[in-house]
Amino acid sequence: MRNQEVINKAEVTLGTLKTGGLMNPTQASTFIRMVQNTPTLLQDARVIPMESDSQKIEKIGFGQRILRAGEEGKALEAKDRVAPTTSTVQLTAKEVIAEVNITYDTLENNIEGDNLQNTIMQMLAERAAVDIEELILNGDTKSEDTYLAQLDGIRKQATSHIVDVAGEPLTRQVFKQGYKAVPPKYLRVPQEFRFYSSPGQEVEWKDKVADRQTNLGDAAVQGGLSSAFGVPVKGIANMQPYDADGTDVSDILLTHPKNIILGFSRNIRIEVDKDIRNRKFIIVLTAKLDSKFEEEDAVAKIIKVKE
Structure with missing residues (x-):
């Protein structure tokens, strides 16, 4: 043509x-x-x-135990009955x-x-x-x-569970602190969550995993999605570093993707x-x-x- x-x-x-x-x-x-x-x-x-x-x-869910010990022929008392929590x-x-x-x-x-x-x-x-x-x-x-x-993005919206590592390099302990900060009731299936990091942090973690000289380390070097405590680590291009007291640092978000x-x-x-x-x-x-x-x-x- x-x-x-x-x-x-x-x-x-x-x-x-x-x-x-x-x-x-x-x-x-x-x-x-x-x-x-x-x-x-x-x-x-x-x-x-x-x-x-x-x-x-609309959101609906149960934030507490709903099951009680059953007794034949007897209904639950009013104090044992629960209603779902709703919000928007x-x-x-x-x-x-x-x-x-x-x-x-x-x-x-x-x-x-x-x-x-x-x-x-x-x-x-x-x-x-x-x-x-x-x-x-x-x-x-x-x-x-x-x-x-125009709006507050998800980095700014995340305020309930903040882990400040004060310029520490990326280690297994950093991921561990973030993992433990999320209430356990949400982390029933960790592999469905994601650690969202800067691309540089993702590469650093892959490099650390590769040092273990295992099949997992080989996969990380070849471009596979490495994980920490069962949660995949994924670099996001717009998760850019920033300066904190003269040191280049960045953030890492831990959440379920569909929570966004x-x-x-x-x-x-x-x-x-x-x-x-x-x-x-x-x-x-x-x-x-x-x-x-x-x-x-x-x-x-x-x-x-x-x-």
Whole structure:
């Protein structure tokens, strides 16, 4: 396909994508799935399509023993009867915007056959997923960065179980302290939880595991997901180090992946312009989202781990 044919086809495709700016429900659902499938924290999280900018998620559970010693022919007394605990998680979507520039050469070199629409959508999703991960992870309403100041991310939301290792290097004991900080009632299946760390910390831990010269050590060096006390350790690109008293340190979060809720509004907009002088398409994506822990008490945050 010649360059000009690709450009003409791109104009038609982008015209059908924007549908007056607002994606139709099928397009929105497809795009949300693409974002979720991009290899970021979003791939692990529980993504909930929001029907409006504000949505409540109902929680119900039993936080205490419900069984009692039975006695034939006798009902339980009122003091022995229990009721489930109910509460809600409130999601309030904030607007985010992304601009993606696709040059004519990029289109010509990467698009084959009739896959143009899927390729453009995938480009948008991959770019948006990285930015969304940064917001839901590092968001801070007190930040000077206007993008991050839109909401408090999960690093800031984790407040109940803080383990401050004061600049200690990453060791088995660091993971042990984080593990023990989470109430045991949540850690019934440890292998389903994750230690989310910076990429550097993940590499450091794999290196320590590799020193054991076992099959597990070999697997860690080959890129396998290493674990600590049965909990997989996973590096997240946007879990960046920070300075603490002149030392580069970072945080580690311990939680169940599905405890992280990402509410994604279906009202996703795509607007398109063509820059003929610079030979590129400008695609602006607008979406609304929010992120919360379903159960913040089931999270531990290890802070100031030396990089």
